[in-house]
Amino acid sequence: MIAQLWQYVLAGVVVGAIYALVAAGFVLIYQVTGLINFAQGEFAMIGAMTVCALAASGMPAPGAAVLAVIAAAVAGALCYVLAIRPARGANGVTLIFITLGLDVALRGLGLFIWGTNPLSLNPFTGGAAITIFGGALPPQALWVLLTDAIVFGALYVFFRHTHAGTAVRAAVANPPIASTFGIPLRTFAFWSFVAAAAIGGLGGVVVAPITSATYDMGLTFGLAGFVAAVLGGLDSLPGALVGGFALGIVEKLAGGLLSTGWEQGVGFLILVLVLVLRPQGLLGRAARRA
Amino acid sequence: MSAAAASATTTLEVRGVTMRFGGVVAVDDVTFTARTGEVLGVMGPNGAGKTTLFNVISGVQRPTAGSVSLGGVRLTGRSVAHVAALGVTRTFQTPVMFWGLTVRESIEVALAARAFAHTYPPAPWRDLAPAGLGLASTRRTRVAVRERADAILARAGIAAMSERATESLAFGEERLLEMARALAVEPTVLLLDEPLSGLNPDEVGAVIASIRASRASGIAVLLVEHAVGELLAVADRVVVLDHGRKIAEGAPQSVAADPLVIDAYIGDELE
Numbered sequence: 001m002i003a004q005l006w007q008y009v010l011a012g013v014v015v016g017a018i019y020a021l022v023a024a025g026f027v028l029i030y031q032v033t034g035l036i037n038f039a040q041g042e043f044a045m046i047g048a049m050t051v052c053a054l055a056a057s058g059m060p061a062p063g064a065a066v067l068a069v070i071a072a073a074v075a076g077a078l079c080y081v082l083a084i085r086p087a088r089g090a091n092g093v094t095l096i097f098i099t100l101g102l103d104v105a106l107r108g109l110g111l112f113i114w115g116t117n118p119l120s121l122n123p124f125t126g127g128a129a130i131t132i133f134g135g136a137l138p139p140q141a142l143w144v145l146l147t148d149a150i151v152f153g154a155l156y157v158f159f160r161h162t163h164a165g166t167a168v169r170a171a172v173a174n175p176p177i178a179s180t181f182g183i184p185l186r187t188f189a190f191w192s193f194v195a196a197a198a199i200g201g202l203g204g205v206v207v208a209p210i211t212s213a214t215y216d217m218g219l220t221f222g223l224a225g226f227v228a229a230v231l232g233g234l235d236s237l238p239g240a241l242v243g244g245f246a247l248g249i250v251e252k253l254a255g256g257l258l259s260t261g262w263e264q265g266v267g268f269l270i271l272v273l274v275l276v277l278r279p280q281g282l283l284g285r286a287a288r289r290a
Numbered sequence: 291m292s293a294a295a296a297s298a299t300t301t302l303e304v305r306g307v308t309m310r311f312g313g314v315v316a317v318d319d320v321t322f323t324a325r326t327g328e329v330l331g332v333m334g335p336n337g338a339g340k341t342t343l344f345n346v347i348s349g350v351q352r353p354t355a356g357s358v359s360l361g362g363v364r365l366t367g368r369s370v371a372h373v374a375a376l377g378v379t380r381t382f383q384t385p386v387m388f389w390g391l392t393v394r395e396s397i398e399v400a401l402a403a404r405a406f407a408h409t410y411p412p413a414p415w416r417d418l419a420p421a422g423l424g425l426a427s428t429r430r431t432r433v434a435v436r437e438r439a440d441a442i443l444a445r446a447g448i449a450a451m452s453e454r455a456t457e458s459l460a461f462g463e464e465r466l467l468e469m470a471r472a473l474a475v476e477p478t479v480l481l482l483d484e485p486l487s488g489l490n491p492d493e494v495g496a497v498i499a500s501i502r503a504s505r506a507s508g509i510a511v512l513l514v515e516h517a518v519g520e521l522l523a524v525a526d527r528v529v530v531l532d533h534g535r536k537i538a539e540g541a542p543q544s545v546a547a548d549p550l551v552i553d554a555y556i557g558d559e560l561e
Contacts, residue, residue, distance in 0.1 A: 163402035163435065170388040170399045177386050180348075180374035181475060182403040 003134050008256040009249050010135040014210065015224075016248020017148045018044070021203035022225025023232060023240035024151065025196030030234045031172045032192035034092070038099040039079060040200055041222020042106035043072045047201030048213035049110055052119035061124060069201045075106065076197020080190050088186075103222065110215035121208040140209045147206045151199055152241055159237070172235075200225075220264075224251075227267040231274050233284020242282055301325050302347070302378075302479050302510055307356035309342050309534075316342040318534035319356070326478060329501060329511045331525030331542065333518065335554055338531040340514040341383065344481045347512070348380045349373035360479060377478030381485060385464035387456040393467055394452040397439040400474040439474070445503070446470035447496045462493040469500050479510045486517050498524055518555075522546055530554070 022040055029037045050071045054064035079102050087098055123140040130137045159165040168188050171178040179185050203221070204213070211217070228247045232239025247267055255263030274281060302324040309317040317339040324330040332340050345351040347358050349370040357366040365373050388396050443449045448466050451459070459467065465485060472480060485497050501524055504511050515521040522528065522542040530538040530545055532554040538545050545551055 163398065163432070166391065166395050166399045167403055169390050170396075173388040173390050174386060176370065178388070178403075179371040180379070181400050182371070182375055183399070 004256065005253070006133060006135040008252040010132065010137050010141075012249030012252035013245060014137065014141045014144055014248070015207075015252065016228075016245035017144045018203045018207045018221065018244075019224045019228040019247050020148055020241045020244025021151060021199050022221050023228035023244045024155065024237060025200045026225055026229035027232075027234060027237055027240045028155075028192045028196045028199075030229070032168060033084075033189045035084070035095050035099065036226070036234075037079075037102075037193070037196065038096065038222060038226070039102035039106055039218075040196065040225055041218035041220070042103055042110070043076060043197040043200030043218075044204035044207070044221045044225075045110055045213070045215065045218030046075050046106065046197075047072045047204030048121075048208040048211075048217060049114045049119060049204075049215065050201075051205045052121045052208055052213045053114060055121055056119065061122070065205045068205050069198050072201020072204070073194050073198040076193040076195075076200075077190065079106075079197070080193035084189075084193070085186070103218070107216060107218055110218070114215055116215065118212045118214045119208075120212045123209040124206075138210065140206070144206045144210070147202060148241070151202065152237065155237055224248075224267055227271045229281075231270055231281055233281030235285060236281065236283040239281050239283035246282075301361065302512075303359045304343070304347065305357050305359070307343070307346055307353045307358065309339070309346055309351060310354045315534050317346065317353070317531075320529075320531065320534070320536045321356075322529050322536065322539060324479065324510045324512055326510045327505055327508045328526040329505050329513055329524055331521045331528040332512055332514045332531065333521060333528055333545075333551075334531035337533075338554075339534040340531060341483060342534075343531070344380060344483055344512070344514065347373075347479075348378055348481060374475075378481065379472045379475055379477035379479070380481035381465075381468045381472055381483060383483050383487070385461070385468040387459070387464055387467070389455075389457050391456055392452070393448065393454050393456060393459070394436070394439050394443065396456060396467060396471050397442050397474050398435050400471050401435050401438055404475050442470050442474050446473075446500060462489045465489060466493060466496055469497060473500065473504060473509075477509060479512065480504055481512045481514075483514050484516060485513070486515055486520055494520065518546075 022044055025040045025043065026037065029035055029040070047068045050068035051061075051064045054067055055061055083098050083102055084095065087095060123138065124143050125139050127139045130139060130142065159169060167178070167183045170181070171183050171185055171188055175185055224247060225244070228243035229240055230243070231247060232241070232243025247270065250270065251263045251266055254266040304323070305321050307317055307320045308315065320339075320343065322330075332343065334340050342351065346353045347365070349365060349368055349372070353366060357364060359365055360376055360378065363376060365376065365378065368376070388399065391399065440449065440452065443452050446466055446469065448463065448470060451463060456464070456467070465488070469482070469485060482501070485501075486494050489497065498520065501511055501513065505526075513521060513525060525542050527540065528538075528542050528545040529536060530548075530551050537550045537554060538548045
């Protein structure tokens, strides 16, 4: 029984690491623009589909992975430039509907380009499953966890140890005053979309060998990433990490112990509980003083 | 044009500024100039229009009539960010902090962003570029910015709190930091809205020293302050507003003796 539970936890860690990456995208865009980008999961889809398609056409995996992340980043840039920026000044609800529209549009684009058949990708490295305290992890799981470590490490260094990162934090704290210091809010908004899309795309690339890739996978990852971000706190990158892993583990436990149907549903249960009991999330700040 | 280069010749001209809110005239045809290297006190009873005047100068509100210009460049009609980039910086009655940053980071970010501010408005492509905010900054430039920030904090007398989170500051400490942050951008014009209110005597001394140092470095300081004694002591010239109109202008002592001014203040107290 214990061994079984442990196996569920390990499986949850792997999927949670991907949720954390998608959640980080939600948090980045939310912090900089105040916007919840419901197209976030589609960047993971674009990353996964692109890397699978390119690898299937004979491109070496590392090159395909890089191009896939770039493709996702370009999609993020286009979303901002073509859809979000022209609507600046619109109210929050309008902007959220725009991102919902982007979500549908990007999924449609995926369907148009790659069709409905799942695409698969070989793991980055071969070898036997890794055993940890009797539980098994596929070798690809290490790549997933390594990606999380690199992405969150890089975000930490950026926000804590560069002037640009400090400027973003100032812009998040008080946009109008930050702009009087010459901090370029729109530049940051643009790059938050690019960074969020690239990180989501990277998540799609590293998860592709585990789940395979379909044009509609963005829906699952987008919703899970959103729940993870709300769970951790929409204004907290460490919260995205914690929320991602927590959601992944709870999902796999629920799926294993109750039924696989619960695996999807438990996320929404968590979402409702968080919004009722702790709306700022696990690590988010409560509404700041005015 | 850098603020330093402009400061030798610049004057802030407020010409015929009127600000109406519906039927209320908050500022009524006010005209004056402020020269760099002087402290211009702006006095008046509550509701005289002082803060509204600051809002008009800094671009927060667009005047119903009249204009503001700095060194011949029209400020009226430009965005707040653009006015700031042209050299007008202000502080607020309630200090505005960048929560989440430390005290030193608050200064560093002002220093790092300055290079960008002075090329306002950004060209369209720069809008999307990382914009020289030190994304690729070398260790040496980071150390240089840090040293400058520490020097600014030392001058403001708040070096001891440089590592503290801005959320942890007391009101007076927030004021001192806001003032230091405003000076970090080397403005041509500094608008101070009641910088002494809520401060203990030590902090009052520190702010007044900062105001004098700003004047000496060639900044035009506009000072709104309810503590009339301190204002008259530090100002070179004074403009007095009452019910939105300018009722007096001149040297502190002559203004203080002006019957109209005394009347306005006594009238206010009787209300």
